[in-house]
Amino acid sequence: MDRSTMRCTTRTQRVLLCRVFLLGIALVSVYLVGKSLTGIMISGLDTQEGNTGQPKEQLQRQRQRMEGRQSQAERYCQHTGTKDGETDEQHSPKSCPLVSLTHPSIFCSVPSIGSTFWSRFYKVLDRNVSSLLDSPFTVPAKVANRERCQSARKFGSLRENGRYIMKSTFVRDPFSRLFSAYVDKLLAPNPTFWTTWGIPAMLLEGGLEAKDVTCGHAVTFQQFVRLVNNRLHREDPHVISVVRTCHPCEISYDVIGKMETFSEDLRYLTSVLNVTFDPRLSLATESKVDAILDSVESPFEWREDITKCISTQEMGRRIWRKLQIRGIISTFHDYPLADEDLSTVSSTVFSKAALEAAIKSTDKDQLVLQKRQAFMEAYRTLSMDDIHVFSQLFADDFEAFGYDKRPAAVFDRNLTFVDTHAFDVNTPWATS
Numbered sequence: 001m002d003r004s005t006m007r008c009t010t011r012t013q014r015v016l017l018c019r020v021f022l023l024g025i026a027l028v029s030v031y032l033v034g035k036s037l038t039g040i041m042i043s044g045l046d047t048q049e050g051n052t053g054q055p056k057e058q059l060q061r062q063r064q065r066m067e068g069r070q071s072q073a074e075r076y077c078q079h080t081g082t083k084d085g086e087t088d089e090q091h092s093p094k095s096c097p098l099v100s101l102t103h104p105s106i107f108c109s110v111p112s113i114g115s116t117f118w119s120r121f122y123k124v125l126d127r128n129v130s131s132l133l134d135s136p137f138t139v140p141a142k143v144a145n146r147e148r149c150q151s152a153r154k155f156g157s158l159r160e161n162g163r164y165i166m167k168s169t170f171v172r173d174p175f176s177r178l179f180s181a182y183v184d185k186l187l188a189p190n191p192t193f194w195t196t197w198g199i200p201a202m203l204l205e206g207g208l209e210a211k212d213v214t215c216g217h218a219v220t221f222q223q224f225v226r227l228v229n230n231r232l233h234r235e236d237p238h239v240i241s242v243v244r245t246c247h248p249c250e251i252s253y254d255v256i257g258k259m260e261t262f263s264e265d266l267r268y269l270t271s272v273l274n275v276t277f278d279p280r281l282s283l284a285t286e287s288k289v290d291a292i293l294d295s296v297e298s299p300f301e302w303r304e305d306i307t308k309c310i311s312t313q314e315m316g317r318r319i320w321r322k323l324q325i326r327g328i329i330s331t332f333h334d335y336p337l338a339d340e341d342l343s344t345v346s347s348t349v350f351s352k353a354a355l356e357a358a359i360k361s362t363d364k365d366q367l368v369l370q371k372r373q374a375f376m377e378a379y380r381t382l383s384m385d386d387i388h389v390f391s392q393l394f395a396d397d398f399e400a401f402g403y404d405k406r407p408a409a410v411f412d413r414n415l416t417f418v419d420t421h422a423f424d425v426n427t428p429w430a431t432s
Helices: 011-033 056-080 115-127 141-146 148-161 174-187 191-204 221-235 242-246 259-272 283-301 312-325 347-360 364-380 384-393 395-401
Strands: 098-100 105-108 166-171 255-258
Touching: 056 255, 056 259, 056 395, 098 115, 105 115, 115 141, 166 242, 166 259, 174 191, 174 221, 174 312, 174 364, 174 384, 191 221, 221 384, 242 395, 255 259, 283 312, 283 347, 312 347, 312 364, 384 395
Parallel strands: 105 166, 166 255
Antiparallel strands: 098 105
């Protein structure tokens, strides 16, 4: 069988064979070109290559940073004089903490803030009695997501043991979280969110009747933001504020990590839990492979539903563009399957092409730049009224976790701006 066209026709094969196969390609390719993937920012795991212990000075700096974040949350709580800014109990989200019995701890997991990774992490944490952890990526994403809320049942047992429970959570800049939700759920091929978010957002705009909108794939960032401002901020866990989800005024968190400093904060969290990753692991490589496979496999499984709205070629271009916007594939690597009939192409072939492009995308500055360009381009489509409404709705998160309420990339319309056509998937990314 030709390895480049190997097909994994069952779900078990995809999870067990394709991932091993593609990881092998990544490792061999890195060896051959003499490049390290550890410097490339992938899903926040840009430098994490296994936690082998930290110098005391570094650990002290991280502890001080955590104390600063705890103080920030305490000042917010004292200033508001309310419990977590909650004013509408009807829409208060139900808590679903991740729990470890072997390493007594709970983690408040928030959608669109690495929730799948943390579900995996806690499954690995709970099954390892020793301090040496397996890779979280050994847990299939679908298994982690499916069983996420079941771990909340363990909370009672932890409380009965009488042991100290370490409490942690990770937070994210609200503007970044909003942008990520749009790219991952609406720009990327996802018929479920095209229906639950896309169609309502397009209808909210006015001028359309429900019978005229059968697919929500054409929803713009502006339309999505207006839907968030209108009702999703109260209803959907992917965009509900972290304060309302994790209640920092009721729970004193030992660790408040941030997606912006993911690697450092992950190392600090493992040190507090007194665990370490197996030093033989390459989490940066594994996270790159996982990010690509996650972006590719699901759309190919949903291909029948997706093609009711768009062509298979547009499906492929949307996947590729998502990987570029996320800073995984350089914009200097154009979509390579334009001449292919994607209805006959396997997810493995597509993943291999994406992985090869990612391995060649070694310019970290370029990857960061293109992420920022897409971010700015998206927010330039919003009116200042829409931005101010969103900023006010998420004021609690900005204040509780010390994020800038008026970042220049969002508010300063005088900043130099390059129209890259990032969201026109049928047009090459403008690189100058």
